[in-house]
Amino acid sequence: MRSSRVEELITIGALARASGLTASALRFYADCGLLAPAxxxxxxxYRYYTRSQCERAVLIRRLRGIDLSLEAITEVLAADLDRAERLLDAHVAELQRRAKAAARVAAQVKRALGAGHGTAVxxxxxxxxxAQVGPAAAVDDSVLTGILVxxxxxxxxxxxxxxxxxxxxTIAPLRDGGEWSAVVGAATLASLRPWLDxxxxxxxxxxxxxxxLTSGDAEHDCAGIAEPFPDYRVVLDGLPAVRTRVLMPRTALLDLLETAGDDSLVCAVDGSVLTVSGAVAATRLPAVVTGAPMDLAFRSTVLRPxxxxxxxxxxxVDLAAPDQPVVVRSATDGDLTTLVMPTFVPNTEDDR
Structure with a gap:
């Protein structure tokens, strides 16, 4: 008699803890087809995974740690041993750098194991x-001048x-310090960046x-803002359904935006191309587009940051409509999500 074994399913949180990735990073990799839930x-x-997927998640985290693109990671994980080795040989210099970084991380973990209660990062x-989140804080509102941690x-x-x-x-912690939250002034945290670096x-x-915040004998107290912070998850959960998703190299788009000055840019998404046009000639950037074609307009000074x-x-980039917030997402061991409001460009042919 042949027996079958059904593999145990685990939650996305359990896989996050086992792999060192955050749950939001795992959702990112699922949405781009690199690590689909079982x-x-x-x-x-709710997304569920098998325990055997932990190994793939760890490999993805390590390969992202040496800045391999999603396309290159897909090639490495799908290749036979010889081809995978050839692909990775191109990153020998980076691997050597990571070996030195690994020694530093090991020392950090040793110190973290002997440190007191707290979340180590x-x-x-x-x-x-x-630096990435702070610019979105308000300048003239008590609680919104703060960063929710x-x-x-x-x-x-x-x-x-x-x-x-x-x-x-989000940042993947080196050690869990329990569940807690606080709102601290963005300016207070910004002043600590040189020390943190x-x-x-x-x-x-x-x-x-x-x-x-403590490191060795140094300690910095950050006073909290007592007023409740708005429930930002309601904003994210309330966004319209995604009609079009675009996956693209960040550097190519950033290089284009750096030369655009303060121009308004029209971004046309269709097939496997993102076409960006403005005061200068239209530029076509390679992209993986899922969903309907869409045209949107942005001020380059808004999209660039x-x-x-x-x-x-x-x-x-998740698109719902030309007049709805655009969700810009990126991830390594943690992730960054930013909402950007486009400038609506009416379709003049439909208005006739």
Whole structure:
């Protein structure tokens, strides 16, 4: 008699903890087809994975850590051993750099194991997250001048919004410090970036008001803002359904935006091409487009910061309609999500 074995399903949170990726990064890799869940609950939308997928998730994390594009990772994981080795040989210099970085991480983990209670993260990653999220904070509203910092077992999340823009960034922690949250002034956190860039690891520990950042003998107290922060997840959950998804190299689009000045740009998405036009000649950028063609317009000064602050070599852009917020997503071990409002360009032929 032949027996069959049904492999145990685990939640996305369990896979995140086992692989070192955040749940949001796993959703990113699922949406781009690199690591699809084994099962999706039709009623709730919850994603479930098998334990055997942890190995693939870890490989994806490691390959992203040396800045391989999603296309290159797909090739490596699908190739036989000889071809995979040839593909990876092109990154020998980066692998040597990672070996040195691994030694630093091992030292950080040793220190983290002996440290007190708190959420430990790479200090440079926290500095970058503050720089990426901080510009979305308001300048004249008490709670919205702050950055919401949330910690749980799989991520440290920083979020800022001025009700017109919204940016949220996650970082995979080196050590879980429990679940907690606090709102701290964006200017306060920005002032700590030079210090964070000078150290390897920092521990965030909640206080009665705000939290403290510690590294060795150095400690910085960050006073909290008592007013409740808006529920940004309601904003994200309330976005219209995605009609078109675009996956593209970040650098190519950023190089184009850097030369566009303050021009208004029209982005036409169709097939496997993103065409960007404005005061200069139209430029065609390679892209993987899923869904209906769509034309949108942006001020380059609005779109550029969202692209410049993204993490990793690839961008995923979710489009609902020409007059609805565009969701710009990127991921490595954590992810960054930014909402960008386009300028609506009417279809003059339909208006006749």
């Amino acid at each position: 099962e999706v609950d039709a009623a709730t939308g 790479p200090a440079a990653e926290l500095a970058r997250a503050i 949330e910690a749980d077992a799989t991520a440290l999340t920083l979020t800022a919004t001025d009700r017109y823009r919204l940016s949220t960034r 000078s150290i390897d690891e920092v521990v965030l520990a909640p206080r009665e008001s705000g939290f403290a 969202a692209v410049a602050s993204a993490v990793g070599p690839d961008l995923m």
